[in-house]
Amino acid sequence: MPRLEGKVAVVTGGASGLGEATARLFCAEGAKVVIADVADDLGEPLAGELGDCVLYQHCDVSLEADVEAAVAKAVSAFGGLDVMFNNAGIGGDGASILDLPTEDFDRTLAINLRGVFLGIKHAGRAMKPRGRGSIINTASVAAHVAGHTPYAYAASKAGVLQLTRAAAMELGELGIRVNSISPGMFFTRIYWGVIPEQHREAARQFFADGSERTNPLHRMGEPSEIALTALWLASDDSSYVNAEDIVVDGGSARGVRRSNSLMGLLDRGESPLE
Ligand SMILES: NC(=O)c1ccc[n+]([C@@H]2O[C@H](COP(=O)([O-])OP(=O)(O)OC[C@H]3O[C@@H](n4cnc5c(N)ncnc54)[C@H](O)[C@@H]3O)[C@@H](O)[C@H]2O)c1
Numbered sequence: 001m002p003r004l005e006g007k008v009a010v011v012t013g014g015a016s017g018l019g020e021a022t023a024r025l026f027c028a029e030g031a032k033v034v035i036a037d038v039a040d041d042l043g044e045p046l047a048g049e050l051g052d053c054v055l056y057q058h059c060d061v062s063l064e065a066d067v068e069a070a071v072a073k074a075v076s077a078f079g080g081l082d083v084m085f086n087n088a089g090i091g092g093d094g095a096s097i098l099d100l101p102t103e104d105f106d107r108t109l110a111i112n113l114r115g116v117f118l119g120i121k122h123a124g125r126a127m128k129p130r131g132r133g134s135i136i137n138t139a140s141v142a143a144h145v146a147g148h149t150p151y152a153y154a155a156s157k158a159g160v161l162q163l164t165r166a167a168a169m170e171l172g173e174l175g176i177r178v179n180s181i182s183p184g185m186f187f188t189r190i191y192w193g194v195i196p197e198q199h200r201e202a203a204r205q206f207f208a209d210g211s212e213r214t215n216p217l218h219r220m221g222e223p224s225e226i227a228l229t230a231l232w233l234a235s236d237d238s239s240y241v242n243a244e245d246i247v248v249d250g251g252s253a254r255g256v257r258r259s260n261s262l263m264g265l266l267d268r269g270e271s272p273l274e
Contacts, residue, residue: 002030003235008078010034010070012061012119013088015043017188018138021223022085022230027053029231032078036061036070037088061088061115062107064122071122080130083234084123086116087138091190094150105152112156113163120167124176131175136233137164139180139245141253157182161245168243177242179233184249185211186221216257217250 009026013019014035020042026033027050036059037043047056057073059066074081092108093100116137127133142149143157161180168178187207192200211220229248232238247253258264265271 002028003231003237004083005030007031007082007234008033008074008080009083009085009234010036010074010081010119010123011085011087012036012059012067012070012115013138014085015039015046015056017190018183018186018223018226019085019087020046021227022087023054024050025224025227025231026083026234029235031083031234032074034070034074034077036067061086061118062110064118067115067118068122071126075126081123081126082133084119084127084133084135085138085230085234086119086123086135087230088115089138089156089190090153091194092150092152092156097151100151105155108150108152109156109159112153113159116160116163120163120171120178124167124171124174127171127176128174133171133176134234134238135167135171135176135178136230137178137180139164139182141182141184141247141249143182143245144247144253164245165243172242177233177238179238179241179243180245181226181229181233182245182247182249182253183226184221184247184252185215186223186226188223211250211252214257214260215250215252219250221248221250 009031011019011023014023015037023033023035033054034057035043036057038060040058043056047054057070059070089112093104123135137160139160140157142154143161164178164180171178187204195203212218
């Protein structure tokens with residue numbers, strides 16, 4: 001039996017990347033899905049391709065009226081809301097903290113953190129009368145490990161983690177679970193969208209090589225692997241999981257893989273101490 005049969009979901013940032021993979025999987029698993037995004041050029045054809053299980057709604061998650069309208073669309077078109085995937089996000093400016101424009105900091109926080117707050121608020125309101133629901137927020141390994149992403153991005157994602165836990169303490173009492181997913185490295189539009197087309201393949205190879213060298217699983221992630229995690233959190237299979245963050249990164253944020261450590265050198269007889 002499909003794991004989301006009869007459920008209704010909103011997926012923000014669902015027109016591309018991790019959200020798109022999740023919208024596709026939710027649909028395949030029986031859900032009705034509202035894709036809420038600003039990328040109408042991607043979201044509208046995607047909804048056309050997926051057919052009756054999907055509606056596309058233009059929604060800027062930094063704007064309260066847009067988020068409220070996306071939730072209202074799910075309720076009016078599909079009869080309620082069971083799953084809210086607050087996933088939309090931007091990378092922001094990677095400048096030195098000495099030069100970072102304050103407007104960029106504010107804009108990144110408005111989309112990545114306020115957007116999640118608004119999603120929790122309006123989904124929570126829609127779910128409360130039915131006494132059930134699953135809210136899933138996209139955080140990042142940038143919330144766990146410092147230094148490899150823009151400042152505002154890292155701060156926004158750390159905020160998502162604690163906002164998730166705090167909301168879970170209140171909404172859990174109403175039967176609504178709130179969890180987050182922290183993806184590692186996935187070469188989606190958030191990366192390649194800021195790279196000139198002629199350099200995209202080289203950039204993909206750069207990140208693939210880096211993951212090959214440092215990730216315990218020797219590779220980047222596939223968007224379908226986030227979709228499968230979101231499916232589990234959305235479904236009743238995770239019915240006792242609340243206030244949790246699931247890091248989906250092949251283990252790279254948890255430490256240094258053995259082959260890159262001193263023990264790895266010893267394993268290979270290459271100790272610098274000999
Ligand atoms: N790709 C990675 O390696 C990675 C790692 C950690 C976390 N994440 C997070 O995953 C989420 C999805 O990113 P992705 O990798 O799929 O990138 P993506 O760029 O492919 O998808 C992001 C989507 O969000 C949408 N979006 C941007 N601003 C919006 C706004 N104001 N309102 C509504 N929609 C908006 C974009 O149009 C796009 O469809 C983001 O929150 C991102 O921070 C990604």
